[in-house]
Amino acid sequence: MNTIALVGAQWGDEGKGKVIDILASSADYVVRATGGSNAGHTVVCGENVYKLHLIPSGILYPNTVNIIGNGVVVDPKVLLEEMASLKAQGVEFGKNLIIDVRAHVVLPYHKTLDELAEKAKGKDAIGTTKRGIGPCYADKSDRIGIRMIDFIDPDTFAQKLKSNLALKNKIITAVYGGEPLDYNAVLDEYNGYAKQLAKFCCDTGAVLYDAIKADKRVIFEGAQGALLDLDSGTYPFVTSSHPITGGFCAGAGVGPTAIKECLGIAKAYTTRVGAGPFPTELNDEVGDHLLNVGHEFGTTTGRARRCGWLDAVILRLAVRINGLTSLAINKLDTLTGIKKLKIATHYMRDGQRVDNFPADISLLERCVPVYEEFDGWTEDISSVRSYDELPQNAKKYIDAVERLCECKVSMIGVGADRDQNIYRDR
Ligand code: GDP
Ligand code: IMO
Ligand code: MG
Numbered sequence: 020m021n022t023i024a025l026v027g028a029q030w031g032d033e034g035k036g037k038v039i040d041i042l043a044s045s046a047d048y049v050v051r052a053t054g055g056s057n058a059g060h061t062v063v064c065g066e067n068v069y070k071l072h073l074i075p076s077g078i079l080y081p082n083t084v085n086i087i088g089n090g091v092v093v094d095p096k097v098l099l100e101e102m103a104s105l106k107a108q109g110v111e112f113g114k115n116l117i118i119d120v121r122a123h124v125v126l127p128y129h130k131t132l133d134e135l136a137e138k139a140k141g142k143d144a145i146g147t148t149k150r151g152i153g154p155c156y157a158d159k160s161d162r163i164g165i166r167m168i169d170f171i172d173p174d175t176f177a178q179k180l181k182s183n184l185a186l187k188n189k190i191i192t193a194v195y196g197g198e199p200l201d202y203n204a205v206l207d208e209y210n211g212y213a214k215q216l217a218k219f220c221c222d223t224g225a226v227l228y229d230a231i232k233a234d235k236r237v238i239f240e241g242a243q244g245a246l247l248d249l250d251s252g253t254y255p256f257v258t259s260s261h262p263i264t265g266g267f268c269a270g271a272g273v274g275p276t277a278i279k280e281c282l283g284i285a286k287a288y289t290t291r292v293g294a295g296p297f298p299t300e301l302n303d304e305v306g307d308h309l310l311n312v313g314h315e316f317g318t319t320t321g322r323a324r325r326c327g328w329l330d331a332v333i334l335r336l337a338v339r340i341n342g343l344t345s346l347a348i349n350k351l352d353t354l355t356g357i358k359k360l361k362i363a364t365h366y367m368r369d370g371q372r373v374d375n376f377p378a379d380i381s382l383l384e385r386c387v388p389v390y391e392e393f394d395g396w397t398e399d400i401s402s403v404r405s406y407d408e409l410p411q412n413a414k415k416y417i418d419a420v421e422r423l424c425e426c427k428v429s430m431i432g433v434g435a436d437r438d439q440n441i442y443r444d445r
Pocket of ligand 1: 034037062063318349351353436
């Protein structure tokens with residue numbers, strides 16, 4: 020079997036887009052199974068920079084089929100805008116993109132409610148991307164969601180939109196004091212999108228099943244990351260889906276035996292956007308170095324990312340809940356020039372050693388990371404292409420990651436470009 024899942028091992032933005040694009044050069048299928056346009060995946064090919072939100076990162080290869088699976092929540096407007104901007108960059112759309120008929124549709128009331136709910140939470144806001152993700156998944160669980168199959172049928176869409184909007188407008192106005200949305204305006208606008216997207220819709224689970232049986236090369240593309248998982252992440256400061264390998268099965272419509280390898284993507288340090296606990300966060304000049312040298316600004320919202328030391332406690336969680344077979348460590352180049360580097364090995368709380376990531380946010384806030392310290396390096400590593408050529412201290416750092424996370428590091432990123440990687444096990 021020729022299948023691999025690529026999954027974020029931290030709080031998202033680990034450089035998944037880059038690694039998926041690299042592996043997609045020899046893939047037949049790339050499948051997105053979770054999340055929606057909250058994702059922002061960057062692919063850099065020389066002068067060309069592509070920002071992908073809903074479209075899988077295999078789209079830059081004309082012979083790769085890109086699947087938006089049933090577990091994704093699809094914002095038709097954002098999808099069509101993304102297609103238009105990729106077309107302007109020379110990408111053609113034909114048989115290379117398919118969307119599952121069971122995928123749920125993000126509608127304007129989801130985005131309005133996301134925004135209003137965040138505002139109402141005040142200082143307890145999650146810091147969502149305001150892309151309507153939570154409200155859309157809530158409707159899915161509540162069994163009132165509108166799926167692509169409903170959306171592309173004008174009669175079904177008109178009827179479902181009518182009853183949903185009647186309910187949502189009551190919540191928008193009576194609960195939040197917001198402005199109601201106009202049924203006819205939403206219907207007209209979204210019917211236009213449905214017409215354009217209908218030809219891409221099919222039962223992608225069946226396509227994928229046949230592809231895997233035929234031994235095609237398939238990549239499952241993770242969005243977000245393990246610590247944003249609805250169950251295992253820093254709840255409630257998480258996203259509303261399961262961006263982990265188990266979630267890929269439900270969201271792509273395949274069983275767990277369909278995934279052969281699980282590659283976790285992490286940065287050589289840690290970042291997070293939005294609110295919520297972050298034990299190794301740095302609010303000092305090292306944090307500034309990571310932000311500025313690492314250009315840590317969100318791909319989707321442009322927000323500055325919070326930065327901190329690498330945390331082996333969260334990576335061990337990611338190894339466990341994803342069943343990782345190896346790790347890719349990106350942005351090692353960003354650490355160049357930092358004199359002393361640190362990796363959190365475990366936490367201490369009220370005099371007790373904590374090795375496993377705690378479920379209780381208030382306990383987590385009292386955890387103090389315990390660090391192992393490493394000497395840094397000053398050599399420019401951005402053109403290094405083999406592990407042996409890395410400075411001794413960089414190798415020691417990577418060896419420590421393997422030891423502390425109990426997972427081998429198969430790939431190291433030393434720059435944003437597709438070519439700037441070290442492979443240890445291809
Ligand atoms: P994703 O959401 O996991 O796909 O990650 P993002 O694209 O949101 O953020 C990762 C950022 O790091 C992007 O700007 C990438 O171009 C960049 N990047 C990825 N790998 C490397 C690397 O090894 N070194 C450097 N300097 N940048 C990288
Ligand atoms: P990629 O795929 C980083 C975060 C948001 C917020 C929380 C909930 O690019 O790694 P949501 O809009 O999903 O309800 O927001 O999750 N978040 C991400 N952070 N990278 C992402 O995606 C993210 N997608 C959601 O910032 O804290
Ligand atoms: Mg991102």
